[in-house]
Amino acid sequence: MSTEIASIKITKVEASRIGEVDFDNIPFGKVFSDHMFTMDYSDGEWKNLEITPFKDLTFSPAISSLHYGQSIFEGMKAYRRGENIYTFRAKDNFDRLNKSAERMCMPSIPNKLVMDGLRELLKVDKDWIPDNESNSLYLRPFMFATDEYVGIRPSEKYKFIIFCCPVGSYYTEPLKVKIETHYTRAANGGVGEAKAAGNYASSLYPAKLANEQGYHQLLWTDSKEHKYIEESGTMNVMFVIDNVLITPPLTGTILPGITRKSVLEIAKDWGYKTEERQITVDEVITAAKNNTLQEAFGAGTAATIAQIEVIGHEGTNYDLPAVKDRELSNKLLTFLNRIKRGLEDDKWGWIEKI
Numbered sequence: 109m110s111t112e113i114a115s116i117k118i119t120k121v122e123a124s125r126i127g128e129v130d131f132d133n134i135p136f137g138k139v140f141s142d143h144m145f146t147m148d149y150s151d152g153e154w155k156n157l158e159i160t161p162f163k164d165l166t167f168s169p170a171i172s173s174l175h176y177g178q179s180i181f182e183g184m185k186a187y188r189r190g191e192n193i194y195t196f197r198a199k200d201n202f203d204r205l206n207k208s209a210e211r212m213c214m215p216s217i218p219n220k221l222v223m224d225g226l227r228e229l230l231k232v233d234k235d236w237i238p239d240n241e242s243n244s245l246y247l248r249p250f251m252f253a254t255d256e257y258v259g260i261r262p263s264e265k266y267k268f269i270i271f272c273c274p275v276g277s278y279y280t281e282p283l284k285v286k287i288e289t290h291y292t293r294a295a296n297g298g299v300g301e302a303k304a305a306g307n308y309a310s311s312l313y314p315a316k317l318a319n320e321q322g323y324h325q326l327l328w329t330d331s332k333e334h335k336y337i338e339e340s341g342t343m344n345v346m347f348v349i350d351n352v353l354i355t356p357p358l359t360g361t362i363l364p365g366i367t368r369k370s371v372l373e374i375a376k377d378w379g380y381k382t383e384e385r386q387i388t389v390d391e392v393i394t395a396a397k398n399n400t401l402q403e404a405f406g407a408g409t410a411a412t413i414a415q416i417e418v419i420g421h422e423g424t425n426y427d428l429p430a431v432k433d434r435e436l437s438n439k440l441l442t443f444l445n446r447i448k449r450g451l452e453d454d455k456w457g458w459i460e461k462i
């Protein structure tokens with residue numbers, strides 16, 4: 109069955125796999141919806157816009173993304189309430205994708221093209237968007253180099269894909285994080301602010317060591333002195349100290365998170381004092397010791413707000429205040445969950461109803 113809508117060729121599955129999915133127990137990132145959106149870049153333009161069944165693809169072993177890592181991605185979600193489907197700040201994700209693309213010498217994608225593709229995909233896979241507050245449809249847009257060439261230069265051909273995973277909670281419990289004072293996620297002048305695949309590969313080994321020591325995640329510090337806090341795993345990190353919401357500034361090594369900037373805007377709107385400034389490991393540990401550290405959490409699309417209950421530093425674990433007593437982050441989580449499903453006044457224009 110094949111139909112042409114706008115300039116996107118749509119081929120639907122003959123039989124949906126949705127009946128096989130236990131939506132009450134979905135493992136994060138392992139279940140894929142029926143369809144995906146794909147397009148190709150060559151001769152200076154994006155072409156072959158298609159929605160097809162989710163399927164394996166065939167490539168030459170020589171494609172350059174496999175060897176030299178010209179590969180970038182995004183992570184975003186679609187939400188559903190009854191017959192309404194919503195995306196949250198999707199344009200910001202695609203703007204960030206284009207910034208990552210520029211840094212990695214990859215082509216940009218016109219916003220309209222990618223938004224049209226996403227909207228059509230969500231319409232086709234609408235039934236895969238869970239309709240409750242804790243679940244959603246995770247969307248994975250990504251682009252990779254497809255030149256068959258063993259030589260280091262920007263590829264001339266690329267593939268772009270969006271596929272979808274119905275997901276539940278990313279973390280099932282508050283996090284124990286370890287302040288990393290040896291390994292580095294990103295250095296000044298590097299690619300930390302791009303969502304480049306290699307950033308994640310290089311974080312695996314230090315994260316594995318932290319897991320072996322009983323921590324869920326790392327708190328990354330700056331590459332030069334390991335003195336300043338940067339991010340937590342794949343989330344931006346935020347602290348409430350003496351009633352002020354503090355998060356590290358975007359200086360090039362940190363991913364400019366869409367949850368981060370939303371949290372800052374909401375907290376400001378609610379009258380909280382917020383600061384984007386360098387925060388030292390010493391300041392956090394001192395605040396934890398003298399009980400002025402009221403809240404600590406990660407902010408990111410996958411988990412929205414991930415509470416941090418223990419911070420480990422140089423062999424000592426510092427217990428943070430009980431999660432139930434954390435006024436701001438609990439309020440933020442509820443508000444974000446509601447606004448994303450069209451249940452709050454969207455005065456910022458963040459929500460698009462598909």
Ligand SMILES: Cc1ncc(COP(=O)(O)O)c(C=O)c1O
Binds near residue numbers: 368409
């Ligand atoms: C390294 C890193 N930091 C922060 C974030 C949070 O960004 P966002 O809120 O846009 O999901 C992510 C997730 O995309 C990430 O991978």
